[in-house]
Amino acid sequence: GIDISSLLKATGYVTLDPGYVNTGACTSAITYIDGEAGILRYRGYPIGELAEKSNFLEVSYLLIYGSLPTRSQYEEFADRIRRHTLLDENLKRFFDGFPRDAHPMAVLSAAVSALSTFYQDSLDPLDPEAVEISMVRLLAKLPTIAAYAYKKTVGQPFLYPDNSLGYVENFLRMTFGLPAEPYVVDPVVAQALDLLFILHADHEQNCSTSTVRLVGSSQANLFASISAGIHALSGPLHGGANAAVLEMLERIKAEGGNVTEFVERVKRKEKGVRLMGFGHRVYKNYDPRAAIIKRTADDLLARLGKSDELLDIAKELEEVALNDDYFIERKLYPNVDFYTGLIYRAMGFPTKMFTVLFALGRLPGWIAQWREMVNDPMTKIGRPRQVYVGEPERSYVPIDER
Ligand code: ACO
Numbered sequence: 001g002i003d004i005s006s007l008l009k010a011t012g013y014v015t016l017d018p019g020y021v022n023t024g025a026c027t028s029a030i031t032y033i034d035g036e037a038g039i040l041r042y043r044g045y046p047i048g049e050l051a052e053k054s055n056f057l058e059v060s061y062l063l064i065y066g067s068l069p070t071r072s073q074y075e076e077f078a079d080r081i082r083r084h085t086l087l088d089e090n091l092k093r094f095f096d097g098f099p100r101d102a103h104p105m106a107v108l109s110a111a112v113s114a115l116s117t118f119y120q121d122s123l124d125p126l127d128p129e130a131v132e133i134s135m136v137r138l139l140a141k142l143p144t145i146a147a148y149a150y151k152k153t154v155g156q157p158f159l160y161p162d163n164s165l166g167y168v169e170n171f172l173r174m175t176f177g178l179p180a181e182p183y184v185v186d187p188v189v190a191q192a193l194d195l196l197f198i199l200h201a202d203h204e205q206n207c208s209t210s211t212v213r214l215v216g217s218s219q220a221n222l223f224a225s226i227s228a229g230i231h232a233l234s235g236p237l238h239g240g241a242n243a244a245v246l247e248m249l250e251r252i253k254a255e256g257g258n259v260t261e262f263v264e265r266v267k268r269k270e271k272g273v274r275l276m277g278f279g280h281r282v283y284k285n286y287d288p289r290a291a292i293i294k295r296t297a298d299d300l301l302a303r304l305g306k307s308d309e310l311l312d313i314a315k316e317l318e319e320v321a322l323n324d325d326y327f328i329e330r331k332l333y334p335n336v337d338f339y340t341g342l343i344y345r346a347m348g349f350p351t352k353m354f355t356v357l358f359a360l361g362r363l364p365g366w367i368a369q370w371r372e373m374v375n376d377p378m379t380k381i382g383r384p385r386q387v388y389v390g391e392p393e394r395s396y397v398p399i400d401e402r
Contacts, residue, residue, distance in 0.1 A: 014385040021281070024205075025382065026213065030063060030368050031204040038285035042202055043067070051292050056197040057081070057167050060139060060364035063202050064371060078167070084140035085161035085170065087148070088118050095152050104149035104356045105234040111145045112138070113227035123221035125374050134222040135367050142363055143167065146356050147174035153352065168194045171360070176348060188303045189347050192296055193357075196340060199289040200358055202365025203336075208232040208239065212366045213373045214382040222370060229366050230359050236276070239337075239358040243351045245277035246341035249310040252317075257309075259316045267326045275321060277338030284331035293339045301346055311342050 008015065017023045032041040040047040043062050050059055054068075061069045061077050069077060094114055098107055116123060119137065122130040148158050151174075159174045169185040172193065177183030203209070211232035216225040233239035252262050266275045280287060301308060318334055321327045344354050373379050 014387060016387050019281075020210075025210065026205070026373065026376070027378070028204060028369070028372060029066070030372060031202045031365070033204055033282050035280070035282035035284050038283060038288050040203075040288050047199065047288055048292065051195055051198055054198065056194045056201070056361075059198045059201050060367075063364045063368040064135065080136050081140045081167065082163045084137050085144055085163060087141060087144050091115070091118060092148070092158065095148050095158070098152060100153060100155060102149075102152065103234075104146070104153060104352055105230060105240075105359070107149040107152065108142075108145055108356055108359060109227045109230035109234075111149070112142070112223055112230060115141065116221055116223035119223075123223070125216065125219050125221060131222065131371060131374065135371070138222065138226060138367065139363060142360055143171035144174060146353075146360055147171055149356060150175050150349075150353055153350070166190070168197065186304075188300065192300045192343060193347065195296060196293070196343065196357070197361035199292060199336065200361030200365075202362070202368060205369075206238065207235070208362065209366055209369050212370050216370045216373055217379060217382040222367070225370055226363070226366055229362075233359055233362065234355055239355045239362070241276050241335070241337040242341045242344070242354040242358060245314075245337055246310070246345065246351050246354070248276045249313050249317075249341075252313055253309060257313060259313060259320055263317070263320050263324060267324070275317070275327075275332070278321060278327070278334055279330070279332040280335045283333060283335065286333045287335045289336040290334040290338055293336065293343065294334070297339045297342050297346075300343055304346055306346055308342060308346065310345070311339075314339060314342060 015023065030043060032044070033039065042050060042059065043066055045062070045068075050062075054062075057078050058069060058074060061074065091111065091114055094111060095107070098110075115137065119134065122133050124130045144161055151158050157179055159177050159179060161170050162173055163170070165173060165185065168190045172185050172190060173183045205213075208229040212225045212229035215228040216222070236244045252259065255262075262273075263275070265273045297311060301311065318338070321332065327333075340358075341351070341354050344357055345351075349357065
């Protein structure tokens with residue numbers, strides 16, 4: 001029953017914890033992780049069971065509202081999302097202004113930020129109805145924005161959503177379809193992407209989710225908070241790792257495919273050389289998502305009748321690393337990003353889109369966490385302290401006397 005933060009405040013002490021390695025910022029009933037045992041559960045349900053039996057929209061409902069939907073709740077939720085997939089034509093024109101080689105993560109975040117300018121009458125985070133419609137709009141429109149961000153990079157026309165299709169199918173068609181040609185969604189691809197979205201849907205207080213909560217703690221609106229979260233996700237130490245893994249595998253292949261030599265460079269800690277897709281702040285065991293994704297990569301490539309030399313390199317890397325003392329001592333295992341890029345590549349996505357796909361999957365988690373924060377009476381504006389190490393007081397020196 002001791003309130004440590006009040007105690008420290010009263011004594012004037014500040015806890016210094018760079019990277020918040022051991023600092024809890026909230027209580028949460030959404031996601032449970034046991035990093036030592038490699039366990040991940042959403043609202044109590046093991047990730048493996050959800051991956052096998054559920055679908056992404058159902059998992060989104062579960063994360064946001066706390067329980068699995070009845071059939072009618074599910075259909076109503078899916079229907080509401082389906083009816084909000086269109087972008088305002090004015091927002092669509094935003095895409096014209098970006099350069100063709102704009103990074104789709106930057107476009108995604110900018111467009112989400114811009115959404116708030118179109119829905120100014122429903123932004124109040126303290127109004128449950130406004131929050132409800134904002135959540136629906138975001139879930140509905142993010143795939144459209146993501147597909148347009150891709151179309152922009154390849155110079156193809158934008159397709160309007162086809163609301164006779166499912167959530168993932170609609171996104172695939174808007175991404176890869178062309179106006180003059182009927183696009184048939186490959187169910188194998190749609191199923192694998194849906195599965196990946198489930199596996200990415202939440203991961204408690206990671207960097208982007210903490211960003212979403214921190215921005216939201218000032219009572220900034222949901223679009224502003226999610227836009228900030230997308231930027232946080234873009235870094236190579238977070239969601240950007242899925243693209244960085246592929247670039248690493250390509251580099252190893254281009255340099256002759258010598259995996260052992262690369263691992264030695266990692267161990268020597270050469271500047272900028274890390275085994276991307278390995279290691280995790282919380283998991284000190286095999287990331288349960290990585291195990292499922294590895295199987296999916298094998299399965300998808302086989303079902304699409306493709307082989308990928310990079311998958312062979314990845315497997316060899318994993319094998320070498322898991323048997324090496326450097327990685328064993330530091331408890332470094334493959335994380336969620338190690339095999340995802342290979343799957344996205346087999347589906348036809350360019351590397352620049354990989355982190356956008358992560359964002360699409362993570363969206364319901366961000367929303368659920370933001371909503372939990374807004375409804376939590378314990379919430380205060382996030383405001384970390386610091387330990388000042390700069391100059392003591394000194395007097396101003398006029399410019400000509402310095
Ligand atoms: N390759 C080589 N060495 C590593 C790696 C890695 N991928 N990850 C950690 N280490 C080493 C560190 O050098 C350090 O060694 P030291 O004690 O000799 O100095 C030790 O393991 C601990 O590492 P930290 O950096 O302190 O661990 P932290 O918890 O701060 O970082 C992180 C976690 C950022 C995920 C890190 O493991 C990393 O950079 N991994 C590669 C990037 C990546 O895959 N990110 C995706 C994470 S999952 C996600 O966001 C979805």
